[in-house]
Amino acid sequence: MNPFVKDGHIIPLASINSVYIDDTLASDLFRIELLVNDIENNRDNLGFSSSILRDEIIKEFKKALVSEIPSIKECALSIASRYGHNLSMVIKTLVKPSLMSVNKRKDWTDIHWGYWKTINQIFILGGLTSPLLTKIFIDEISKTFEKYNIKNLNITFIEDSQDMGTKGLCTEVDEGEFLIFDFGQTYIKRRHYIKNGTFPSLDMTLDPIKSDFLFYKHKDDDELKIIASKLDDFMVDTIIDTMNEVDFSGNKLLIAIANYVYKGNIYPSRGGYAKLYKVAKNYENYLSKKLSKRLNKEITVVLYHDTSAMGLLFKEYKNTAVLSLGTAFGVSFPK
Numbered sequence: 147m148n149p150f151v152k153d154g155h156i157i158p159l160a161s162i163n164s165v166y167i168d169d170t171l172a173s174d175l176f177r178i179e180l181l182v183n184d185i186e187n188n189r190d191n192l193g194f195s196s197s198i199l200r201d202e203i204i205k206e207f208k209k210a211l212v213s214e215i216p217s218i219k220e221c222a223l224s225i226a227s228r229y230g231h232n233l234s235m236v237i238k239t240l241v242k243p244s245l246m247s248v249n250k251r252k253d254w255t256d257i258h259w260g261y262w263k264t265i266n267q268i269f270i271l272g273g274l275t276s277p278l279l280t281k282i283f284i285d286e287i288s289k290t291f292e293k294y295n296i297k298n299l300n301i302t303f304i305e306d307s308q309d310m311g312t313k314g315l316c317t318e319v320d321e322g323e324f325l326i327f328d329f330g331q332t333y334i335k336r337r338h339y340i341k342n343g344t345f346p347s348l349d350m351t352l353d354p355i356k357s358d359f360l361f362y363k364h365k366d367d368d369e370l371k372i373i374a375s376k377l378d379d380f381m382v383d384t385i386i387d388t389m390n391e392v393d394f395s396g397n398k399l400l401i402a403i404a405n406y407v408y409k410g411n412i413y414p415s416r417g418g419y420a421k422l423y424k425v426a427k428n429y430e431n432y433l434s435k436k437l438s439k440r441l442n443k444e445i446t447v448v449l450y451h452d453t454s455a456m457g458l459l460f461k462e463y464k465n466t467a468v469l470s471l472g473t474a475f476g477v478s479f480p481k
Contacts, residue, residue, distance in 0.1 A: 148261060148479055149257050149258050149261055150258070150261065150477075150479065151479060152408065153408070153409070154481070155406075155407065155408045155409065155451070155454075156406065156451055156453075156454055156477070156478055156479065157406060157408070157413075158406050158413055159253060159254075159258070160477050160479075161475075161477070162236065162240070162469065162475035162476075162477050163177075163474050163475050164251065164253075165236065165239060165240065165247070165251055166239075166246070166247045166250035166251055167235050167236060167239045167247060168244055168246045168247060168250075169246060169250065172236045172239075172475060173474060173475070175232040175233075175235065175236060176229060176232045176233050176236055176471075176475070177472075177473065177474055177475070178204070178471075178472060178473055179473070180229075181204070181207075181225070181229055182200065182203055182204065184225055184228075184229075185203050185204075185207050185225065186200070186203065188221055188225065191217070191218070191221040192206075192207070192210045192218055192221055192222060193210070193213070193215065193218045194206055194210075207222060207225075208278045208279065210222035211223060211226060211278045211279070211282075212278065223282070226279055226282045226283075227282055227285075227286060229283075230279075230282045230283040230284075230285065230286030230287070231286045231289075231290070233283055233286070233287070233471075234283075234286045234287040234289070234290035234291075235290060236475070237268065237287060237290075237299075237301065237469075238290050238291070238294055238296060240262045240265075241262050241263055241265065241296060241299055242294055242296055243259060262467075264465050265299070265465055265466065265467050266298050266299055266300065266465045266466075267299075267300050267302070267463055267465060267466040267467070268299065268300070268301050268302070268466070268467045268468075268469055269302050269303075269304055269460055269463075269466065269467075269468045269469070270301065270302065270303045270304065270468075270469045270470075270471060271303070271304040271307035271310055271456060271468070271469075271470055271471070272307060272308075272469075272470040272471040272472045272476070277305055280303045280305065283303065284301070284303065287301055307456075308333075308335065308354075309328075309335055309337070309351055310455075310456040310459060311328035311330075311335060311402045311452050311455040311456050312326045312327070312328050312335050312336070312337035312351070312402070312455075313337075313459060314402075314455045314456050314457065314458035314459045315328075315337075315400040315402060315450065315455050315458065316337070316339050316346070316349065317458045317459065317461070318400060318448075318458065319339060319341050319346075319400075320341070321341050321342060321343070322340070322341065322342075322396060322398060323338075323339075323340045323394065323395060323396030323398070324338075324339045324340070324341075324396060324398045324399065324400055325337070325338060325339075325385070325388060325389065325392070325394055325396070325398075325399050325400075326338075326339055326399070326400045326401075327384075327385070327388075327399070327400070327401045327402065328401075328402040328403075328452060328455065329357065329381065329401065329402065329403045329404065329419060329452075330357060330404050330452065330472065330473075331357060331360060331404050331418060331472060331473035331474075332356075332357055332472070332473065333354040333355065333356060333357055334354060334355040334356075334357055334384060335351075335354050336351070336352040336353075336354065336355070336388050337349070337350065337351050337352065338350040338352065338392045338394070340396075350392070352388065352391070352392070355384060358377070358380050359373055359376045359377035359380050360377070360417070360418050360419065361417065361418075370421055370424060371424045373421060374421040374422055374423075374424035374425050375424075375425060377419070377421065377422060377425075378422060378425045381433075382433070382436060382437065382440065385399065385437065386437070386440065386441070389441075397443060397444055397445050397446060398445075398446050398448075399437075399445065399446070399447045399448070400448050400450065401433075401447060401448070401449050401450065402449075402450045402451070402452040402454075402455035403419045403449060403450070403451070403452060404418055404419055404452045404472075404473070404476070405418060405419040405420045405422075405451070405452075406420075406451055407430075407449045407450060407451045409428075409430075410428045410429065410430025410431055410448075410449055411423075411427055411428050411429070411430075412427075412429045412449075429449065430447055430448065430449040433447045433449075434446055434447040451478065452470070452476060453468055453469075453470045453476030453477055453478040454478040456468055456470060456476075456478065457478035457479065457480040458480070460480040461480050461481055462480075463480055466479065466480050467479055468480065
């Protein structure tokens with residue numbers, strides 16, 4: 147029995163970001179923002195001009211990894227290796243934690259740590275993975291596994307995996323016309339999918355849209371409600387605009403969001419999509435009704451946890467975990 151899953155839904159207790167690597171949180175060792183900040187602090191050493199925007203910095207960093215200028219390449223490789231090592235220590239801790247790591251994670255018992263010891267395959271995917279970084283990360287993971295004598299655990303990086311969430315949700319379609327969304331922390335991925343019979347007659351990936359109304363700083367409850375309402379309106383407008391873009395005539399939407407979801411309920415928190423609980427406890431039902439009213443026809447929405455949506459692509463694998471690398475760690479366990 148998986149202690150991180152309730153009624154088929156992964157629960158916040160599964161969070162990798164709250165795991166301690168000795169006395170340091172996983173979220174303080176490895177996430178995109180940390181890497182970007184590190185790159186920003188080494189702009190001069192990496193030869194980056196001031197005209198390179200923060201949103202473009204990861205793409206430029208990947209170029210620096212293969213620069214013909216030795217000093218630039220050395221700096222880039224050093225940063226990449228450090229984050230590869232940090233990632234390796236997070237994975238190591240999941241399957242072979244130190245006593246300090248166990249003691250620091252107060253809400254995990256031997257049952258939770260024991261479940262991770264049954265995992266023998268981890269798929270790693272998300273917007274951060276790329277061919278240039280993957281080899282470095284794999285090398286660092288191999289070194290750490292050898293050092294700590296970790297065997298029988300296979301790590302597989304899935305490249306170009308930014309659309310894996312919407313692709314995973316396609317496996318939930320039996321027949322009909324669907325719009326499929328993955329509302330991420332940075333971008334909203336969109337897909338138009340029609341299936342009549344065994345094979346799809348249309349599987350179209352649409353251009354991603356920049357996410358909005360997700361971040362906040364020290365907002366009080368009233369301000370949080372206002373931002374949540376703006377986020378809700380933005381999501382509804384995005385959905386309706388997409389319907390118009392593809393001339394959608396169906397009535398079924400599958401939506402992954404970067405938050406834990408339980409039977410249509412948004413797990414409450416303050417940041418990201420979690421603030422939608424301020425709009426409605428069961429956001430799935432609320433969104434279905436709101437869209438139905440706006441469009442004057444019955445619309446059915448099904449909400450999914452984003453990494454669980456990705457995990458649908460690996461349903462045939464047993465003893466497996468899926469980790470997504472992005473704004474934060476995401477995790478799921480394919481059924």
